[in-house]
Amino acid sequence: MSAEAGTLIKGPSRWALVVGAACLLLCALGWFFNPRQFFISYLFAELVWVGVALGCMAFLMIHYLTGGTWGWPVRRFFEAAARTLPLLGLLFIPIFFGLHLLYPWAMPARVAASAALQQKQFYLSVPFFIVRAVVAFAIWSWLAFLLSKWSVEQDATNDPAPMKRLRKLSGPGLVIYPLTVTVVFVDWVMSLEADWYSTMFPILICIGQMLSGLAFVILLLAWLGPRTSLAEILGKENFHYLGSLLLAFTMLWAYMSFSQLLVIWSGDLPHEISWYLHRISGGWRWVLTFLVLFHFFGPFFLLLSRQMKQTRRALATIAGAMFIAHVVDVWWMVAPSFYPQGLHVSWMDFAALLGIGGIWLSFFARNLAAQPLVPMNDPRFAVAAVKI
Amino acid sequence: MSEDWVYGLVAEFESDAQLMRAAEETYAKGYRKIDGFTPFPIEGLGKALGKSNRIPLLVLLAGILGGCSAYFMEWFANVVSYPLNIGGRPLHSWPAFIPITFELTVLGAALTAFFSVFVLSGLPKPYHPMFNLPEFERASQDRFFLCIETVDPQFDPVRTRLFLETLRPLMVKEVAK
Structure with a gap:
């Protein structure tokens, strides 16, 4: 079973590793020539893949809590993605060396000029930033470790004890997830704008992460589903369930994004609107238009159709487009803080995205091949299998 | 017979x-x-x-109709019928109009779904x-x-x-x- 999946993904995963390593080498050159741009691109790329992994882990925990046929065929994808979090923690380390190039609170000149930044010095300081990031990655890795360890134990035994533990962990885990994301994404993204804050922002990040994680597993299921042992438990209703979830999260993303805009637009306060002013200036306006069309309206109207959700190829295409749109969304959150005068694309944006992505994908594939694709001995899976 | x-x-x-x-x-x-x-x-x-x-189509149409009429109502009230300067914002302030548009889209769609099930399946049917x-x-x-x-x-x-x-x-x- 696992060997089957292993041979299928071996080739692509080796390519991913080669491309990833090559792109990261290019990025290292970029670090040498244009360190500021390197750190901008690297931060953006790191956040994209951290988002996919965290989103998958959140869905994994939701599935343990709620059960349901929607999650069975993709549970191993969620697990494999969650187990990449330690790797992403390692890949985060270079950012610690570029804090003085990324964050206004780490630039002495900016701090000296801003009373607000001086007040925030205790919290937004380099050592404390590093501590928070390390703690967050430690918590996530620990969650991912337990979630996959007990899942493997369940594969080997008929005793439902591991499943009970998984469910007990998933409840608190789903509380820990948005709380830790709130703490670190205030650091990593919100503090890119010196004075800006929004209480809606962390949950918007969470929804975006889950959306990208979901789009990723749909793509993977569409590719691997018919070619592996998953085919035995896979029907078009599985794509329907995942398509419905994708629709729900597309709407939720739009709802959160718009709510944040509405609150800030209504308040119209100088330190709050800076975020949006930077993100609609010059060419950034077109990026925003792209997001409105392809992150919401396009997928929303297409996913309303039952036909689209049930057709493997159609759903995979929408999920692929959604994933790309979300990558652009993350870029639009990070890059305009550094180029408030207008659109700026660097080759390093692509190199970093493919670099971290390639390494991540090959690590993900290795995790995926380590286990059978169909989770076994799950007390609730027996019921679902009979129904199919 | x-x-x-x-x-x-x-x-x-x-x-x-x-x-x-x-x-x-x-x-x-x-x-x-x-x-x-x-x-x-x-x-x-x-x-x-x-x-x-036919219910999905009816619900979709009712949703679109609800949304459009809500937006029109807000635009008409704020721009044509009774223009009022609120905090210096433009009269046609589309972000402020969206929540009502959204709500009435849902209202139109939900009521249509509920009642069209009744009507199309011939309810109430005492016998x-x-x-x-x-x-x-x-x-x-x-x-x-x-x-x-x-x-x-x-x-x-x-x-x-x-x-x-x-x-x-x-x-x-x-x-x-």
Whole structure:
């Protein structure tokens, strides 16, 4: 079973590793020539893949809590993605060396000029930033470790004890997830704008992460589903369930994004609107238009159709487009803080995205091949299998 | 038709899968005045029985209509009918109009979904012949029923009964009108 999946993904995963390593080498050159741009691109790329992994882990925990046929065929994808979090923690380390190039609170000149930044010095300081990031990655890795360890134990035994533990962990885990994301994404993204804050922002990040994680597993299921042992438990209703979830999260993303805009637009306060002013200036306006069309309206109207959700190829295409749109969304959150005068694309944006992505994908594939694709001995899976 | 008192022939099945197969075969045979009765909703049964479902389209149209009328109402009130300067914002402040537009889209769609189910399925219906069958009680518990009505042009008391017997039901019975 696992060997089957292993041979299928071996080739692509080796390519991913080669491309990833090559792109990261290019990025290292970029670090040498244009360190500021390197750190901008690297931060953006790191956040994209951290988002996919965290989103998958959140869905994994939701599935343990709620059960349901929607999650069975993709549970191993969620697990494999969650187990990449330690790797992403390692890949985060270079950012610690570029804090003085990324964050206004780490630039002495900016701090000296801003009373607000001086007040925030205790919290937004380099050592404390590093501590928070390390703690967050430690918590996530620990969650991912337990979630996959007990899942493997369940594969080997008929005793439902591991499943009970998984469910007990998933409840608190789903509380820990948005709380830790709130703490670190205030650091990593919100503090890119010196004075800006929004209480809606962390949950918007969470929804975006889950959306990208979901789009990723749909793509993977569409590719691997018919070619592996998953085919035995896979029907078009599985794509329907995942398509419905994708629709729900597309709407939720739009709802959160718009709510944040509405609150800030209504308040119209100088330190709050800076975020949006930077993100609609010059060419950034077109990026925003792209997001409105392809992150919401396009997928929303297409996913309303039952036909689209049930057709493997159609759903995979929408999920692929959604994933790309979300990558652009993350870029639009990070890059305009550094180029408030207008659109700026660097080759390093692509190199970093493919670099971290390639390494991540090959690590993900290795995790995926380590286990059978169909989770076994799950007390609730027996019921679902009979129904199919 | 000799048996004027008969509403239709009913076959009783033990599982949803059997009913689904029976429904597909009955429809393939050319019967059109047919209906299924189940204890819980079965995905795809309506389609198998050849019933068209117009509710999604109605809901979509009502949603669009609700959203457009909400936006128009806000635009008309704020820009044409009673222009009022609120905090120096433009009269046509689209971000502020979106929540109401969203709410009325949902309201229009939800009310239409609710009432169109009622109207299109002929509710309220104080009398239905199916309840003349004592066994029909179990349609809300654990049994699945398929009914071919006598008004179906293909209906024949003997041949239809023989056909239903081939579907391996638990029993086949006439239901009084």
